Amino acid sequence: MIKLDNKKPDPRALHLRKKHIRKIESQPKNCLFPGCEHKAIGSHLLQKNGIMDLISDVHGKIVTQEMDTFTNQVHFVKKGYGKQITFPLLCKTHDLELFKEMENPNSLNPFNLRHQLLLSYRASLGELSKQRVFKEASIKFLNDKEIIRDYGISALERNKEYWDLCFEESSYYCESLGYQLGFSSTPSTWQTKFIFAIKEIDFLPICCSTIFSDIKGVANCAGWRERTNRTVGDIPIYIPPSVLFHIIPGSNSTYVIYGYAESEGDRISWSKAEVENEKKDLWLRRINEILLLSVESWYCSPDFYTTNIAPRKEMIESFISERIFEKSFDIPFSLF
Ligand SMILES: [Zn+2]
Structure with a gap:
């Protein structure tokens, strides 16, 4: 707002x-x-049988974030995927x-x-x-x-x-x-086609399916243009390009799908070729960055939560809560 x-x-x-x-x-x-x-x-957003079952526990629970849209405070919560996370x-x-x-x-x-x-x-x-x-x-x-x-x-x-x-x-x-x-x-x-890059990585008990504004692209790209000359009141509104981002666990590996509108390809922060040529360890760092800076809701297994998040829960929650106001994109920790 x-x-x-x-x-x-x-x-x-x-x-x-x-x-x-x-x-x-x-x-x-x-x-x-x-x-x-x-x-x-x-x-x-993601099918329960076949995708979410791979990360939920025996009671059908997963861990996700809840955000208070007024205070931007984020908290990790354990929830049943079946009925509690629908739109x-x-x-x-x-x-x-x-x-x-x-x-x-x-x-x-x-x-x-x-x-x-x-x-x-x-x-x-x-x-x-x-x-x-x-x-x-x-x-x-x-x-x-x-x-x-x-x-x-x-x-x-x-x-x-x-x-x-x-x-x-x-x-x-x-x-x-x-x-x-x-x-x-x-x-x-809006006449455009969408293109996608896909990376297969070692199994990660995480998933998400989302579209987000490419804020890093906006910050980095001096040639970033307005799509329209829209203003709200007298404030010009710059519309950043959006990225489609899906993390889909499979039985042995996890697949990460990264997509964008072809017509916005020149102002997106990472092109299809860059994503596809990225080394696996750097790509994992990139996933960490995307999840923490740009994705509003992602899901992980309760085991992953216990091992990788719970020991530093407060730090991670406050980082996610404050990301909107952060000017720097340096993340001092990795989820993985
Ligand atoms: Zn209908």
């Missing part, structure tokens, strides 16, 4: 904002597939039909372009679904006299414009991935 969080939040206004967001989160949502008006069910993305029919080809038992092939696109499509829907909540909340804030009194109408209007823009940007990714998958016969507004 750009402007809103630049000031010290008034506890009462903060409480009201949280209340609106919790309420919106708990309301039923529509399917995000274009044109579908059925109600969304709780979808997993309102698609209706029952679309959730089943669109992903069937990679979700029949043992059918996911990380080297298959279609499967890479399908994983990315669902991860992008996950992002869109989070932004839908903030977009709807920004409208509620504008109708709440107490929040207006505390923040001022112009900051709230800018906040709404900002979330509209984020939602629109995420929609472009979903639309373009959907078009490349053949889900829509109408060419997407």
Whole structure:
């Protein structure tokens, strides 16, 4: 939230904002597939059987992070993957039909372009679904006299414009991935194709499926351009390129899929060739960096948590909590 969080939040206004967001989160949502008006069910970003089973314990538990979106405080929590980690993305029919080809038992092939696109499509829907909540909340804030009194109408209007823009940007990714998958016969507004690099590494009991802003690319790349001349209020909004990132454990190895829009290839921090030519140990360092700096939620096995995270839990949690404000990208430790 750009402007809103630049000031010290008034506890009462903060409480009201949280209340609106919790309420919106708990309301039923529509399917995000274009044109579908059925109600969304709780979808997993990664299939339970076959992927998550490889990292969950005998009780079906995994360890993940939870973030308070207002304070940015992150905590590791042990959760059941089955029912506790779902998102309102698609209706029952679309959730089943669109992903069937990679979700029949043992059918996911990380080297298959279609499967890479399908994983990315669902991860992008996950992002869109989070932004839908903030977009709807920004409208509620504008109708709440107490929040207006505390923040001022112009900051709230800018906040709404900002979330509209984020939602629109995420929609472009979903639309373009959907078009490349053949889900829509109408060419997407943003004409691009997606390309992927894949690395096979030794088995790691970690997984994630996500899309994130390439913040390191933005910071490093002097030639970074705006895609649009959008402003929120009078502040120009620079839209960083996004990276699709999946860590998929297999029975003997773990596969890391890294993708981006071809049209953004010149401003992404690591190209397909760079990823593919990276040595295994350096690539592991890169995964460490991506998980800690850019990925909002990743999952690991309870055993991995006990060995690699628990002994320095506070340091890791505070590093993740503060990463948004960090100007340096040097990480003084490795998760592995
Ligand atoms: Zn649907």
